[in-house]
Amino acid sequence: MAQWFQLQQLDSKYLEQVDQLYDDTFPMEIRQYLSAWIESHDWDMVATSVSLAAVRFHDLLAQLDIQYSRFALENNFLLQHNIRKIKRNLQDAEHEIKSLEDLQDEYDFKKKTLQSRGTVGVSHSVASLVLVSFNSLGLGHKTRLFILVTVEVPEWKHRQQIACIGGPPNACLDQLQIWFTAVAEGLQQVRQQLKKLQELEQKYTYENDPITQGKRALEERALTLFKYLIVNSIVVERQPCMPTHPQRPMVLKTGVQFTVKIRLLVKLQEFNYQLKVKAVFDKVRKFNILGTNTKVMNMEESNGSLAAEFRHLGPLIVMEELHSISFETQLCQPGLQVELETMSLPIVVISNISQMPSAWASVMWYNMLTSESKDLTFFLSPPQATWSQLSKVLSWQFSSVTKRGLNDEQLSMLGDKLLGREAAGNPNGLIPWTKFCKNVNEKSFPFWLWIEGILDLIKRHLLCLWNDGCIMGFVSKEREKALLKDKEPGTFLLRFSESSREGAITFTWVEDVHFHAVEPYTKKELAAVSFPDILRNYKVMAAENIPENPLRYLYPNIPKDSAFTRYYSRPTEAAEPMELESASEAGYIKTELISVSEVHPSRLQDAMLPMSPEVYGELTRIINPDEIENVVGYSQTAPDTHTD
Incomplete structure (x- = not known):
């Protein structure tokens, strides 16, 4: 060797x-x-x-x-x-x-x-x-x-x-x-x-x-x-893609330019400068119609004519209507004339960028389930996907825009959400297209749009935390309680909200036998204050109206500051002499946005009985007097602060 x-x-x-x-x-x-x-x-x-x-x-x-x-x-x-x-x-x-x-x-x-x-x-x-x-x-x-x-x-x-x-x-x-x-x-x-x-x-x-x-x-x-x-030998080396969305090929927006690259795999000197390629959009296009599109012509009693009436017809929605781009050229040499043609993978054309998530779902579903590049009628009757197929593609959506895909624990939670607990462990469990990308009922929203919202949330505000594995993300409430119940008080984990279509993140911590989950933070809140700063400054109003931070250890047992110090915002550097006067020099007191939760009843119980007049007065300042009796009688099995 x-x-x-x-x-x-x-x-x-x-x-x-x-x-x-x-x-x-x-x-x-x-x-x-x-x-x-x-x-x-x-x-x-x-x-x-x-x-x-x-x-x-x-x-x-x-x-x-x-x-x-x-x-x-x-x-x-x-x-x-x-x-x-x-x-x-x-x-x-x-x-x-x-x-x-x-x-x-x-x-x-x-x-x-x-x-x-x-x-x-x-x-x-x-x-x-x-x-x-x-x-x-x-x-x-x-x-x-x-x-x-x-x-x-x-x-x-x-x-x-x-x-x-x-x-x-x-x-x-x-x-x-x-x-x-x-x-x-x-x-x-x-x-x-x-x-x-x-x-x-x-x-x-x-x-x-x-x-x-x-x-x-x-x-x-x-x-x-x-x-x-x-x-x-002629192939599409790079599929149609808008430069503004390089990670979402085959979705094109009207009025926006896109790129595509064709390649001839035979590299002969005599072919140089001879081939002129022509691009044709929807060369053999037949638009799809939902409903019964064939009928027998019958004799009408009114006038004796042969007629057929079509009712309840409709086109596919824009995000399910597939198109193609053909590329044609001709090779001419003495004694040789060859017609060459290749075709792009099916593309989806949208008119508004808000249609991008649903269009990308169509592209994923098609390329996950078929290798036929010319089946433009695919969504007239879209096949079901197995969980083993879909779980890989879901993980790829995260690894393609971040440094980390989904682990087995996270995929298990998503499998429960799509298939139910009974079938979640079955890799051959079938997921229909409608369950993946359409509203099951009026009160819910599509599974994929929920995932898309979380992806956007990560890219905008949580990328470093996600890449470093600080965010557990996809974990059910039952599972998070099982993980936290034997941990030190103040141990918390970070997970995504299941009730926010646009994407939101929350944290749950354990304190003795109680679990508390804060109201989820959306992109709006995270645009004002970074999530690590929220974790650093979060306060709960404890007994005697003293605010304290209940978050001590990131699950399983990492001290909070050890996990997040490098993400905290740095103190504002001193102003240069030529800069405008700072807020303090202008006579203002500096402010800082922090998150504060109201008093937890479970925290008050130990301090409320017996209750002095001073304590009672302070309590009435925080809580409506009509609700004091309910608070005093609060059960030891208190529910979560937030149900999300």
């Missing part, structure tokens, strides 16, 4: 020489992957012993089997190896043609002096050998083409779909372009060599000449394969 590592440090020109030492019999990749095993044996000794060499040979085969099973991308490895083999075969075919040309020249010379059947026989055998080689090359190219077009490209397109909705980044197209170009160059070389054979045929031919009989079929096969490769 050390020797191979040292070789990799050489300059590129020496590495090319190293590459030339290996061929298809023993590819350089084998030397690389088995370097540790190869360098662990004394091959000088192996070379002197036939029996030891046989043992090492079988060991090598075993190592190859082991390594083959480890390849995560074995198809790619084999494809690279096969393309190199094609190039080597092409070089062999070119050498055979050169030999045939030499024999032809020799034959022309000898023909003038004597008729040599032997030479004719040799020419005949070489020509047959060349045609056999070309047939073998044609079959090899066909196999590689099939792998590229039907396996590699569809897999790349599927990875692109996943990347577009927040999944892992898609591998770049450079490797696919290398493979496509290698096969295209090979096919072009075959066509050129067939032209050379035609020139030889014009010099000399004879009855049952294999070149004359087989050349036409070979030319047609090479041309067909080349066209097939070119037609399938």
Whole structure:
């Protein structure tokens, strides 16, 4: 392994020489992957012993089997190896043609002096050998083409779909372009060599000449394969996307410019500056209609005419209406004309940015559930998603805009919310489109819009806290009580409100046997005061009207200031001499916004009985006298301060 590592440090020109030492019999990749095993044996000794060499040979085969099973991308490895083999075969075919040309020249010379059947026989055998080689090359190219077009490209397109909705980044197209170009160059070389054979045929031919009989079929096969490769080599490298929303591709707003990138995977010099691409919006568009759209024409009794009346029809809503952009071009060369076309993934066009969340839900649902790029009627009858599919996509929405996705605990809470507790643990539980993105009833709001509101809240006000794992976020009230009940008084956790469509965050803390949750903070409050400052300055009016901060430990046991000090706002720096006078210099007292909760009844009980006149007077100043009796009789199992 050390020797191979040292070789990799050489300059590129020496590495090319190293590459030339290996061929298809023993590819350089084998030397690389088995370097540790190869360098662990004394091959000088192996070379002197036939029996030891046989043992090492079988060991090598075993190592190859082991390594083959480890390849995560074995198809790619084999494809690279096969393309190199094609190039080597092409070089062999070119050498055979050169030999045939030499024999032809020799034959022309000898023909003038004597008729040599032997030479004719040799020419005949070489020509047959060349045609056999070309047939073998044609079959090899066909196999590689099939792998590229039907396996590699569809897999790349599927990875692109996943990347577009927040999944892992898609591998770049450079490797696919290398493979496509290698096969295209090979096919072009075959066509050129067939032209050379035609020139030889014009010099000399004879009855049952294999070149004359087989050349036409070979030319047609090479041309067909080349066209097939070119037609399938044009792809949409980057899907349509507005620059203002780079993480929400395939959602376009009317009147806003967008970008899209097309790429031809065959990189040949003769194609430069020849292809002019035309973009067409909704080339084969048929707008969708909800309701019964087919009826039989019946005879009307009133006038005897044949008629059919359609009722209760309606179009899909804008956010479910899918569109597409087609890209067309034409490749024209002598003896070759190819029409090329590719299509973007379905896009959603909106007229107002407020439609973005619902439009993005449509894009996610489509690309999560289908790889068919032309199914523009998808939302006439949208399929259901399994929880295993949707949970990944939900986590991607967070990891794509922050540094942290959703963990199993958070996803479990969301699964409960969508499927109910009975089915939440089932990865195959089905979620319909309507439950994900539409109002179930008038009192609720769509699940996705709730998630979207929380995402926006995090991006605007909570990004650092979320990235550092300070926010538990998605936890039910029952679960938070189970987590806090055995903790030190003052232990608190941060979670998102379930009753706020726009996104809100709250905190719950434990005090003895009681749990308290503060009213959720929305974007409006967080725009005025940062959430870490709210946690630092939060106060509860305790007995004797003394405010105190009940928050001591971030769950599970992190001191509050240790967790949030780096997020607290810094004191305002001293003003420069030339700056305007500060508030204090102008005669004003500085103020600071803090959050204060009213007295908790559970806190007052221990201090209220017996009650002195002074305490009673202070209590009536804070609480309505009519409510004092209720407060005094407050149960030890007091409810939460807030029900959210």
